[in-house]
Amino acid sequence: MKTRIKELRKKNKISQEELAYAVGVTRQTITSIECEKYTASLMLAYKIAKYFDMAIKDVFDLEGVER
C-alpha cells in the first residue's frame, strides 16, 4: 500500500527512529511500510496519521485496495 510517510517525515524533519518510537513500533516496521512491503494495521495507521495530525486517507493511499 502506498503511503506519504517518507514525504511527511522529510517535510517535518523526523527520522524513522523518532516516528517509530512515537507510534510504538520498531524502525524496521516503518521502513517496511515506506517500502510498501508491509501494510500497517488500522490501529498503527491511525497512530501514524494522528502523529502527523492528518486523516488516515491523507497518509495512506487507499485507492489501490481491491474491493
Add this chain to the structure above:
Amino acid sequence: MNMDEFKKDIKSKIFVLCGGIFSCVTIILVSKNLGVRDIRIDFISGFQLGIVLAFEFVFITKLIKYRKALNDENMLKVLYIKETDERSVFIAKKTATLSFNISLSVIAIATIVSGFFNITVFFTLLGVLAFIAITKAVLKMYYKKKN
C-alpha cells in the same frame, strides 16, 4: 497490552527464569552422579550437559536484560516496543505456524520409516507425535474459545 500489564508480564518472566536457572543448576549437579560409564553414555551426557548449559546462558542473559529494563523506563519502553511490534509479532506467528507444521510432518514420516527398523525409536516418535498433536488440538480449542 499496556505498560502496566507489560511490567507484570516481565516480573512473571523473571520469576520463571529464576526457576529455570535453579532447575538447570540442579540438573548439572545431580547428573554428575548418575549413569553408567560407557563411551556411548559419555556422548549422551556431554550432549545433555551442553544443552543445559546453553539454556542456563540464555536464561541468565534474559534475566539480566529484564532486570535492567525494570529499573530504566526508557529501556522498558524500547523492550515493550520490540516485544509488541506488530510486524515482528506477525513474522513470529507465521514462522511458528509453518515450522510447527513442517516439524509435525517430518516427525510423522520419521515415525513411519523407523517402524521398519527399530521398535523403541518407533514408539518414542509415536509418543512425541501424539503429544504434539494433542497439544495443538488443545491450544486451538483454547484460543477459539478465548476469541
